[in-house]
Each structure stands twice: as structure tokens, then as C-alpha cells.
Amino acid sequence: MIAFTGLVVRRLGLLIALLAVVFVVVDLLPGNAARAVLGRDAGADRIAAKEHELGLDRPLPVRFWNWFSGATTGDFGTTARGQSVNELLAAKFPQTLLLASVAMLATVVISLLCGLWWSARPTGFTARVMQPSSAFVIAVPEFVVATLLVLVFSLWLDWLPAVTFTDRSGYPASPEMLILPVAALAIPQAGWNSRVVRGALIDAAAAPHVESAVLNGLPERTVLLRHVLPFALPTIATSFATSVGTLFGGALVVETIFNYPGMGAMVAGSVSDRDTALVAAVVAMTGTTIMCVLLLADAIRAWANRGRR
Missing domain, CATH: 1.10.3720.10 (MetI-like)
Known part of the structure; x- marks a missing residue:
């Protein structure tokens, strides 16, 4: 039983690490969610406001922790376009x-x-x-x-x-x-x-x-x-x-x-x-x-x- 519990903990740890990698990889892609949602013609002020709204101006570890803490309660947040992720899933x-x-x-x-x-x-x-x-x-x-x-x-x-x-x-x-x-x-x-x-x-x-x-x-x-x-x-x-x-x-x-x-x-x-x-x-x-x-x-x-x- 102890060995099985340890296996579950290791698998959960790997899943959490994978989720962290997802945040890093998406963050490394060119552009960001604010630019993708507003389009190429959006001005710098609108993009900056949208980035602040989406929390993109915060450090990556903070964004991951905010998302992860909500996910542990079953709340996956909202998409960049304002839709509920839970409803989409x-x-x-x-x-x-x-x-x-x-x-x-x-x-x-x-x-x-x-x-x-x-x-x-x-x-x-x-x-x-x-x-x-x-x-x-x-x-x-x-x-x-x-x-x-x-x-x-x-x-x-x-x-x-x-x-x-x-x-x-x-x-x-x-x-x-x-x-x-x-x-x-x-x-x-x-x-x-x-x-x-x-x-x-x-x-x-x-x-x-x-x-x-x-x-x-x-x-x-x-x-x-x-x-x-x-x-x-x-x-x-x-x-x-x-x-x-x-x-x-x-x-x-x-x-x-x-x-x-x-x-x-x-x-x-x-x-x-x-x-x-x-x-x-x-x-x-x-x-x-x-x-x-x-x-x-x-x-x-x-x-x-x-x-x-």
C-alpha cells in the first residue's frame, strides 16, 4: 500500500511538472494571447490593457501558481476570449x-x-x-x-x-x-x-x-x-x-x-x-x-x- 501511494505521488509530481512545462513552452512562442485576441491592428495601449487584464504582465511562476491553485479546486479559469474553460471542457x-x-x-x-x-x-x-x-x-x-x-x-x-x-x-x-x-x-x-x-x-x-x-x-x-x-x-x-x-x-x-x-x-x-x-x-x-x-x-x-x- 505504501509503495502504491508513493507511485501515485510520483505520477502526480510528473503531471504537475508537465503542466509547468506547458506554461513555459506557450510563453516562449512568438506573440501572446493579448495580441492574438486583439489582432495585428490593435494599438500598444489596447494590447497593454489586455495583457494586464489577462495577467500577462505578471511573472510566469505567479501566473502558473494562480492557475494551478484554481485548478486544484476544479476551476480552470477563463480563456483569453473570456469563455469559461470548464464549460468548453x-x-x-x-x-x-x-x-x-x-x-x-x-x-x-x-x-x-x-x-x-x-x-x-x-x-x-x-x-x-x-x-x-x-x-x-x-x-x-x-x-x-x-x-x-x-x-x-x-x-x-x-x-x-x-x-x-x-x-x-x-x-x-x-x-x-x-x-x-x-x-x-x-x-x-x-x-x-x-x-x-x-x-x-x-x-x-x-x-x-x-x-x-x-x-x-x-x-x-x-x-x-x-x-x-x-x-x-x-x-x-x-x-x-x-x-x-x-x-x-x-x-x-x-x-x-x-x-x-x-x-x-x-x-x-x-x-x-x-x-x-x-x-x-x-x-x-x-x-x-x-x-x-x-x-x-x-x-x-x-x-x-x-x-x-
Whole structure:
């Protein structure tokens, strides 16, 4: 319990350090929020007044502390254009979370099925196909995958929509509008995790206790579920947890391509406006989500390794 608490504290420390880095990086970008909001034609007096209003005339550590102290109470402040950051996140973050969650579910299912099949037939036709294909999809960025999917399934075949339209709730108007964005995110991660699942299962199957179970005549399914999977589970869980961060990062790009109503366009606009509060709030939300998933993976690994030395 003490070790787990220490892990939580370290992860929180890393998240706070990341937020501080966000403030520094945005501050180093050319221009500032006041100039971005008022435009190029604004006079020096108006810009100075806007900088004072936004607190840009204060030292960077003071601005970070003021924002962070409010964020710890759930108040992420306002944007440079006077909008509530909390309201923007409440409107956009659930859509991005939905997209990333469905893509994660697809990644888990595809990776487990492909990894199990691949490890069961390591030298067959499946292995000869999956070895190069998984390496290929890993190497291709999400925006390239998204572009190819639009080209094939929207323009050539006309099976699926290339853009996303929303209903009154702000979510995609039909489930089919999620297919291409989810596929663009899940395909590279499924390729990577399939290789991890395959490797973890092969390593676990080579353990002495598994060989003993096979020699004792236990059914193949029992050997897999009771002797192989528990030993492979920590590696698989860690790989899946790591993919969550990649999926969130890729979602911001994929959303722009498919006009998906998530945080992608909002983040792009906030960087353009040099809106530090909004950028930091997005990092805080996604970072907290990723941290929780990583802690869950750590708990699964600790459970799977219980009683081992």
C-alpha cells in the first residue's frame, strides 16, 4: 500500500511538472494571447490593457501558481476570449473521451484475438502475414491512416461518411460516423499491441510451470487461461495502458481530419491564441485520465504478480 501511494505521488509530481512545462513552452512562442485576441491592428495601449487584464504582465511562476491553485479546486479559469474553460471542457472532452474509449476497446479486442492466434501458430501463414503487416501499420502515422481510409471507404467505395455531423446533443448524429475515426486510431495501436500480446504469451508459455501443466495432460484451454495468461497479463496490461496516451494524442489529429466535435479544433485554436490556461487544462484532463489508467495497469500487474518472488 505504501509503495502504491508513493507511485501515485510520483505520477502526480510528473503531471504537475508537465503542466509547468506547458506554461513555459506557450510563453516562449512568438506573440501572446493579448495580441492574438486583439489582432495585428490593435494599438500598444489596447494590447497593454489586455495583457494586464489577462495577467500577462505578471511573472510566469505567479501566473502558473494562480492557475494551478484554481485548478486544484476544479476551476480552470477563463480563456483569453473570456469563455469559461470548464464549460468548453464539459462540451468537448466527453466526445474525445468517447472516441478514444471506443478506439481503445477496438484495440484491446483486435490485439487479443490477433495475438492469441499468432502465438498459437508462430510459423504458419498467419505469422507470415502478421509479421510485416503489423510492422507496417505501426510505422504509419494516424493522419496517414485516416487519409487512406477516407480515400478508400468514402471517396472510392462511398460506404462511410468522411466528415462528422452532430445532433442536438453535440455527439455524432449516427454511429457509422465513428467507424473511420476509430479505425484510424485503432489500427496502428492494434498492430503494436498484437506484437506485444504475441511476445508476452510466447514468453509465458515457455515457463517451466506451463511445460509441467502440458506434460500433466491438462486441456489446452486450461493451460492458456490458468497458466499462460496470468503470467502474460502484466506485460499486456502495461502495453494497453501505454496506448491510452497515444490514442488521446492521435485523437486530436484525427478529429481535425474528420471534423469530429472533440477537443482537436479547440486545442489547435488555443495554441494559435497562445491561450495557456486552455492548453494546460486540456493537458491536465488528459494527463489525469492517462494517469488513472496507468495506475489501474499497475494494480493489475501487482495482482497478477501476487505471491511471486
